[in-house]
Amino acid sequence: MSKRDYYEVLGISKGATAEEIKKGYRKKAKELHPDRNADNPDAESQFKEANEAYDVLKDPEKKAAYDRYGHAAFDGGMGGHPGAGGGYRGGNGDFASAFSDVFDDLFGDFMGGRGGGGRPRAQRGNDLRYNLGISLEEAYTGSQKTIRVPTAVACGSCEGTGAEGGSEPVTCPTCSGMGKVRAQQGFFTVERTCPTCNGNGQIIKNPCKVCHGAGRVEKEKSLSANIPAGVETGTRIRLAGEGEAGMRGGPTGDLYIFIEVAEHQLFQRDGATLFCRVPVSMVDAALGGDVEVPTIDGGRSRVRIPEGSQSGRQMRLRGKGMPALRGGGQGDMLIELQVETPVKLTARQKELLAEFQEESAENNPNTSRFFSAVKGFWDSMKG
Known part of the structure; x- marks a missing residue:
């Protein structure tokens, strides 16, 4: 049985860009994955076919050869290296391994990419939320508030490094500084947080005795917050850099003040x-x-x-x-x-109101209109 055109397999045109090729493969991979097509016996072969097509078209050199010679450019299907005759030679390869390469190519930017270590990006501190209640008068004029916020600040003893006596953290031997370890599971290569360094990429052999290697300590901070005039319940005020300190010298998070204006007795x-x-x-x-x-x-x-x-x-x-x-x-x-309406009337007041009622029958137009409409309604029901 002859092979289908690789562009047709991915549902893209021959002049597709690299980004369009990637998008086409992502779409087909979701549609054809065997785990989502248990009732389709052809799903796995179609999935492999899409994987094979993407493996060729994602590579500019292989793509150029395919565009010129078609399937004749490849003796072994997937993978391979240029042969003496100008085509590509190579074995069929392991499917799981091939898909692992494709998975890395598609999602490497999000999963940390391939390759060696290097110092990982510092971990940013958490943002904090503070609920602040104010009066309506304060919301009208604006005010300056002093608030006390429990937070984590950089450790003064180790200057936020987490290491005792100025020593430096060392690269984690388990993940080689990546902060993640890989494991092969069927078609996929799964990345998990490194259990040795908890994703930091480094370990501290001599942790600070004050912060125990965290690089930060718990402390209550006193902050001055400017509440502008016109705020209302739900207004959010951001204080940049006033959140928790980052782990081991990472950047500080932000503090968000959420305003709640109290109900007023008059307004x-x-x-x-x-x-x-x-x-x-x-x-x-x-x-x-x-x-x-x-x-x-x-x-x-x-x-x-x-x-x-x-x-x-x-x-x-x-x-x-x-x-x-x-x-x-x-x-x-x-x-x-x-x-x-007045209450607790005296006898005289009631007498005066009764006289007023007799004299003011024509001074209540809404009452007259209402009861006229009621009479018409009852008459219509009788009919």
Whole structure:
């Protein structure tokens, strides 16, 4: 049976770039992997076919030979070296080993790559989170807060190296400084964190007696945080370099302060808008009047209540709300009237209200409209 064209196997065009060849192989490898195709008896052979195609096309020299001579350029299928006749000669090779090479080529950048050791990149310290509660007044004006944060700082005794007396860490003999070890499992070469150095690539033969080789110690830091005006619950403030110290001289993480603004007894907030519910007497709502209301800056504003006001009526005080967090002016405050029904009436007060009720039947338009609609509804149900 003749072999299929390698470009057709990977589902790519003949002029495909190296990146397109890699993407085509990744797609086919996921589709055809035997573990995902237990009910397909041809999956393994198709998977090997895709692997063979990629092994050739990923290599510029092999690809050039294939583009010129096709499958005739290769006597042994996968792998090999240039032969005397201008083609490529070589054995069929072990499939697992071949796939291991392909796996390294695809994912080497993420798994640390191939090759020798060298000093590994320093391990960055963890970021920290601090929940800070403030009042609405502090959110309005902004404030300076001093916070105490338990964290890990660089060890002063060994200057963060983790080694005693200025000695230097040595390359880990197990992983040769890579921080990872490899093991062959079927088709795959699996990389794991080195158990000897825990991924650091180095070991300390003479650890610091203060930090026990970690290069950092636990300590509580006192920090000053600037809380800008306009913050609200959920606002996040980043303090760069104020997180945990890195392991063995690695860079320091960051501290993130999450703001939580406490509920206020007078004001409710929606972004830059403040709401204040103000109770007014039934008489003031009917006849109109003035009411003095507080503002978040500690001041007072006099508001005129229109004659015949109902509960829920709102009046706007411009510029009396919260400041925008990153500029953009000041929000407004909305005054919402709540008409209060009197309680614990005297006999005389009840008598006066009863007389008022008799004289004001035509002064309640909403009541008249409602009960007129109710009568029409009942009449329609009878019909």
